[in-house]
Amino acid sequence: MSEVTRIPTDLRQGSQTAGGIGESKLRPDGTLKVTGEFAYSSDLWHEDMIWGHTLRSPHAHAEIVSVDTSAALAQAGVYAVLTYDDLPAEQKNYGLEIADTPALAAGRVRHHGEPVALVAADHPETARRAAAKIRVEWRELPLVTDEESALAPDAPVLHPGRTDGHARHVPHPNVVHRQPIVRGDAAAAALRADHIVTGEYEFGMQDQAFLGPESGLAVPAEDGGVDLYVATQWLHADRRQIAPVLGLPEDKVRMTLSGVGGAFGGREDLSMQIHACLLALRTGKPVKMVYDRFESFFGHVHRHPARIRYEHGVTADGRITHARCRIVLDGGAYASSTPAVVGNAASLSMGPYVVEDVEIEAVGLYTNNPPCGAMRGFGAVQACFAYEAQMDRLAAAVGMDPVAFRQLNAMSQGSRLPTGQQVDSPAPVAEILRRVQARPLPPERQWESAGGAADVRALPGGLSNTTHGEDVVRGVGYAVGIKNVGFSEGFDDFSTARVRLEAAGGEPVATVHTAAAEVGQGGVTVQAQIARTELGVAQVVIAPADTRVGSAGSTSASRQTYMTGGAVRNACAAVREQVLALGRRKLGTYHPAWATAELLLEGGKVVTDRGEVLADLADVLDGEPPVDVELPFRHRPTEPFDIETGQGFGHVQYSFAAHRAVVEVDTALGLVKVVELACAQDVGKALNPLSVVGQIQGGTTQGLGVAVMEEIVVDPATARVRNPSFTDYLIPTILDTPAIPVDVLELADPHAPYGLRGVGEASTLSATPAVLAAIRQATGLALTRTPVRPEHLTGT
Amino acid sequence: MRVTFTVNGREQQADDVWEGESLLYVLRERMGLPGSKNACEQGECGSCTVRLDGVPVCACLVAAGQAEGRDVVTVEGLAGDGLSAVQQAFVDAGAVQCGFCTPGLLVAADDLLEQNPSPSDADIREGLSGNLCRCTGYEKILDAVRLAAARRGEGA
Amino acid sequence: MDFLRPAGWAEALAAKAEHPAAVPIAGGTDLMVEINFDHRRPEYLLDLNRVAELQEWGTDGGSVRLGASVPYARIVAELRGALPGLARAAHTVASPQIRNRGGVGGNLGTASPAGDAHPALLAAGAEVEVESVRGSRRIPIDEFFTGVKRNALAPDELIKWVHVKKATGPQEFSKVGTRNAMVIAVCAFGIALHPDTRTVRTGIGSAAPTPVRAAAAEEFLTAALAEGNFWDSGRTLPPALAAQFAELAAGACNPIDDVRGSARYRRHAVGVMARRTLGWTWESYRRGTAGPTRGEGAA
CATH class of the missing domain: 1.10.150.120 ([2Fe-2S]-binding domain)
Structure with missing residues (x-):
């Protein structure tokens, strides 16, 4: 195994300092999290606090004829009942990209579970009882539930009078955004094909199912503003949407990040933020809101379900000639991130393959289904499921091994995406496939224990005792995917870090302050590691994330280590320069190297690049005001995709992962046991290898979930959610999750800080199609839909 | 109603408890012990697992009144001088x-x-x-x- | 809402007589979900945790007298020899935490078609002893389930014990869910061979408005085993016989389409489980064992 798996980054500063980048440093919040003391947003408490509660629509599309809150208001213990009419400002709507979402329903609801009224009371039960007394008279409206009903001539227009940036180019007002990509000449290229493979695929609606429900505490302030403590992914984007609806300037909405119980995209949009603030400002009391699991399913957006059609051509010797593709994403009632999801789906629809001649169209719809938005890998996840199914069929059509076929067509550094953008950093697609394929397969029939009796825990069905080995067939499948990192399409993507260095108790101490949301991924660990590396200090304090410092952008799009990591590095570099200047001024006369050598900060000392110690850092800082720098950091600019051709330098960076899935399927009952899900992923540079592997395994498991069990089921007749609970929305348990061996490659991206590549999402893409491919191999079935249900495997 | 039970070795009492409250709610909101978590409140996630008379149970499924006089150990009670x-x-x-x-x-x-x-x-x-x-x-x-x-x- | 906290059985019966609308709570694994999610607001909660009799099991001759609140974890640990079918079913219930709390009484009280204990109790031929201040009576399990989530209890009655004959032959339980642990049954099947009476009994869960027996399948198999002298010879069952049994079991289903599974799948899966569990139990009978336990692990 002498393959080069690491392109080393040139790093001189900090390489001698313990606890810096590249080490598996442990989480600074780990101890608080294992003792139960870590304060999540649902754990908050305030003197004199009252409880907020939301009344939600039982209908997916209805007019609100009247609302009578008098009985609710009359109930003892109730402090306030608010409806649309109580919204204090001209601005009633909010939204991540398009402000189309009413803070409270404005005479009409567009999805099941839409917030209609708010109650504040002395106890959650008081609030629930009062909410039940609010009388709403409804008039149900015709439903828009899919592309056909959305675009029908008599379709109800869900958002009349649109003024957003996409309104002008969409073919119908119920289309949020449409992105075509045309490159080369697909019709001409198709003539070279020896085989044409077409397929229609469907991706079910997945939920982020973070464990910590939406929650927070709003405290009214004496200046008429509000302090909001909440779990979110992006404090500043929240505030930008909250303040206008409250009628407050942004500086009167002060936000602090509370403990976040997972996010995965589901906290990128607002949930209870505006509601808690409205109630707090109205009552003058601190208001706590905590959703239960049922409400949580209505409290955040989901992953877009998709219908996808592909046509690929292939020559007899296995070269892809061309592709045509159409991806229809159901955005539900409000836009949320739908435009970006459309952009990702279109631009990444060819996967990590070289396809020169393409016709691509991705469309995002407005419907009366639950709103969909950000979830780990958005846009790219749905496409990967479908194009990887196509790859297996293409390989079969030309009689090739599916891995060899993929490797033959794999992109590499220098390849072009269908958008015309050149991949200008390592793209080890063939290599990560080789690695997962080269792993030894897990032993067969692991349920057979020495005593001869079957261990059902190792069988499909698990503890439910459905098979002792009967009808169990093994299958192996492969998949690989490509995900963009960071915000694309010309978005001004930046993060801000403030770094302070001072002497405390004779030791140099660095404080890192950003607004980056720690949602579990370990950003706080990595920020401290970067500060140690850049400043050569042992002690680093991570200040709580809040809006007193500049925006960090969202903890999403695999971007925080790149962006906030980059911001911390930049701010540290500026601090370092100031400290060295200070040192030269204070101590420069003691040693000529102060003036002549390149100076580094290592182990709490100022040293020359030859390792000679010039001073203790603490002595340089002693008696001086803290060195304090706040700086933004931007990645290189991108540009929007052309609205007709889809051409453009749209993405910053790409992330690649491959999986091999080994499954065992009870073919008679249609139950699946995933035995192993091996992954190889290029991370550019693993700033914290332990966290990197944790991200890859977690993403893999969410991909596994949507392969075999996870789906929000929406009744097509009513557009109501049928399974808003953990009893019927199932996520993998530890008995469903296999061994996940991970191979980490570190091929530096020359454009990125430390050469790193965002790691959070790529593994979510390829896990799903790999599992599907393995089930197809075991069963011989086509399986064009995910998640796979027992009904699909048994023809029932 | 009033509920009294032992938590992490200490007797604790809560007043004005609504009869429909769970042990989880009482621990989190009335006894200042939010370590046990409210992820699903339907016994499907285990995040609120506590020991009730030594046995691991979902605190969300124990009615507050059922804890009367019993012994509860939460995550806050696991550590001794240092972490367990x-x-x-x-x-x-x-x-x-x-x-x-x-x-x-x-x-x-x-x-x-x-x-x-x-x-x-x-x-x-x-x-x-x-x-x-x-x-x-x-x-x-x-x-x-x-x-x-x-x-x-x-x-x- | 009022919380009634009887110290013993007699007090519990008196409370239930005084407040027939009172909802008993023991493990809380069904009722607390309904309360937490605001689906139900009983006027009275009747806590049975303090009633010692309900937490115990004993034997009456050839039967086990199982207290309504004996948690599933203890059934798995202590009764897998005497009540292997029920122990197997108990082991599939939800999670370790739920198995530490929930018991058969709650399953019977809720009378959900998806209750994991029901197919095993039907197959074993259990009797439910219920009591009120008016006296006690034993309800055969076949007569206990009267409708969707309805049972034969009078408003003033409480479930005290379940009497289950000790197994005289192998018993099995199998349930389909779309997850490998912590899952509600899409459908379930229980089977008990009764060599002493040369009969076979079954139970089906989640495939009809109530838990049901596959009567035609039982009759067919009981007759076929007698005709072919299988009980004495211990011969292998011909595949055609198992297939016929499976088909009849599937035919006993009257399932619905819901979010957990289609009616067609349920019928199909019950047939597969019937065929397999018959195979396991019969092989076990032939080998003269009471049925090996598999994958019991740390339980």
């Missing part, structure tokens, strides 16, 4: 990401190792099958329980 073996192992193995499932997993894992000091991987999986984690993919949780078992073995 299981707690330390979760930190060291990288088994904690967002950490919302962690308190329940710790109580369940603590009980698992008490019942079975050297569990096989299948035993660990079965023992923790009532605790959902959404972040880690469980691999590092398995590592943590193996590590805790090994360390407890050494210490014994």
Whole structure:
């Protein structure tokens, strides 16, 4: 195994300092999290606090004829009942990209579970009882539930009078955004094909199912503003949407990040933020809101379900000639991130393959289904499921091994995406496939224990005792995917870090302050590691994330280590320069190297690049005001995709992962046991290898979930959610999750800080199609839909 | 109603408890012990696992009144002078990401190792099958329980 | 809402007589979900945790007298020899935490078609002993389930014990869910061979408005086993016989389409489980064993 798996980054500063980048440093919040003391947003408490509660629509599309809150208001213990009419400002709507979402329903609801009224009371039960007394008279409206009903001539227009940036180019007002990509000449290229493979695929609606429900505490302030403590992914984007609806300037909405119980995209949009603030400002009391699991399913957006059609051509010797593709994403009632999801789906629809001649169209719809938005890998996840199914069929059509076929067509550094953008950093697609394929397969029939009796825990069905080995067939499948990192399409993507260095108790101490949301991924660990590396200090304090410092952008799009990591590095570099200047001024006369050598900060000392110690850092800082720098950091600019051709330098960076899935399927009952899900992923540079592997395994498991069990089921007749609970929305348990061996490659991206590549999402893409491919191999079935249900495997 | 029971070795009392409240709510909102987590409130995630008279249960499914006079141990009661073996192992193995499932997993894992000091991987999986984690993919949780078992073995 | 906290059985019966609308709570694993999610607001909660009799099991001759609140975890640990079918079913219930709390009484009280204990109790031929201040009576399990989530209890009655004959032959339980642990049954099947009476009994869960027996399948198999002298010879069952049994079991289903599974799948899966569990139990009978336990692990 002498393959080069690491392109080393040139790093001189900090390489001698313990606890810096590249080490598996442990989480600074780990101890608080294992003792139960870590304060999540649902754990908050305030003197004199009252409880907020939301009344939600039982209908997916209805007019609100009247609302009578008098009985609710009359109930003892109730402090306030608010409806649309109580919204204090001209601005009633909010939204991540398009402000189309009413803070409270404005005479009409567009999805099941839409917030209609708010109650504040002395106890959650008081609030629930009062909410039940609010009388709403409804008039149900015709439903828009899919592309056909959305675009029908008599379709109800869900958002009349649109003024957003996409309104002008969409073919119908119920289309949020449409992105075509045309490159080369697909019709001409198709003539070279020896085989044409077409397929229609469907991706079910997945939920982020973070464990910590939406929650927070709003405290009214004496200046008429509000302090909001909440779990979110992006404090500043929240505030930008909250303040206008409250009628407050942004500086009167002060936000602090509370403990976040997972996010995965589901906290990128607002949930209870505006509601808690409205109630707090109205009552003058601190208001706590905590959703239960049922409400949580209505409290955040989901992953877009998709219908996808592909046509690929292939020559007899296995070269892809061309592709045509159409991806229809159901955005539900409000836009949320739908435009970006459309952009990702279109631009990444060819996967990590070289396809020169393409016709691509991705469309995002407005419907009366639950709103969909950000979830780990958005846009790219749905496409990967479908194009990887196509790859297996293409390989079969030309009689090739599916891995060899993929490797033959794999992109590499220098390849072009269908958008015309050149991949200008390592793209080890063939290599990560080789690695997962080269792993030894897990032993067969692991349920057979020495005593001869079957261990059902190792069988499909698990503890439910459905098979002792009967009808169990093994299958192996492969998949690989490509995900963009960071915000694309010309978005001004930046993060801000403030770094302070001072002497405390004779030791140099660095404080890192950003607004980056720690949602579990370990950003706080990595920020401290970067500060140690850049400043050569042992002690680093991570200040709580809040809006007193500049925006960090969202903890999403695999971007925080790149962006906030980059911001911390930049701010540290500026601090370092100031400290060295200070040192030269204070101590420069003691040693000529102060003036002549390149100076580094290592182990709490100022040293020359030859390792000679010039001073203790603490002595340089002693008696001086803290060195304090706040700086933004931007990645290189991108540009929007052309609205007709889809051409453009749209993405910053790409992330690649491959999986091999080994499954065992009870073919008679249609139950699946995933035995192993091996992954190889290029991370550019693993700033914290332990966290990197944790991200890859977690993403893999969410991909596994949507392969075999996870789906929000929406009744097509009513557009109501049928399974808003953990009893019927199932996520993998530890008995469903296999061994996940991970191979980490570190091929530096020359454009990125430390050469790193965002790691959070790529593994979510390829896990799903790999599992599907393995089930197809075991069963011989086509399986064009995910998640796979027992009904699909048994023809029932 | 008034409810009195022992939590982590200390008798605690709550007044004006609504009869429909769960033990979980009383612990979190009335006794200042929010360590047990409110992830699903339907017994499907294990995040609120506590010991009730020594036995791991979902605190969300115990009516507050049922706890009267009984003995409850929460995640806040696991540590002694320092972290317990299981707690330390979760930190060291990288088994904690967002950490919302962690308190329940710790109580369940603590009980698992008490019942079975050297569990096989299948035993660990079965023992923790009532605790959902959404972040880690469980691999590092398995590592943590193996590590805790090994360390407890050494210490014994 | 009022919380009634009887110290013993007599007090519990008196409370239930005084407040027939009172909802008993023991493990809380069904009722607390309904309360937490605001689906139900009983006027009275009747806590049975303090009633010692309900937490115990004993034997009456050839039967086990199982207290309504004996948690599933204890059934798995202590009764897998005497009541292997029920122990197997108990082991599939939800999660370790739920198995530490929930018991058969709650399953019977809720009378959900998806209750995991029901198919095993039907197959074993259990009797439910219920009591009120008016006296006690034993309800055969076949007569206990009267409708969707309805049972034969009078408003003033409480479930005290379940009497289950000790197994005289192998018993099995199998349930389909779309997850490998912590899952509600899409459908379930229980089977008990009764060599003492040379009969076979079954139970089906989640495939009809109530838990049901596959009567035609039982009759067919009981007759076929007698005709072919299988009980004495211990011969292997011909595949055609098992297939016929499976088909009849599937035919006993009257399932619905819901979010957990289609009616067609349920019917199909019950047939597969019937065929397999018959195979396991019969092989076990032939070998003269009471049925090996598999994958019991740390439980």
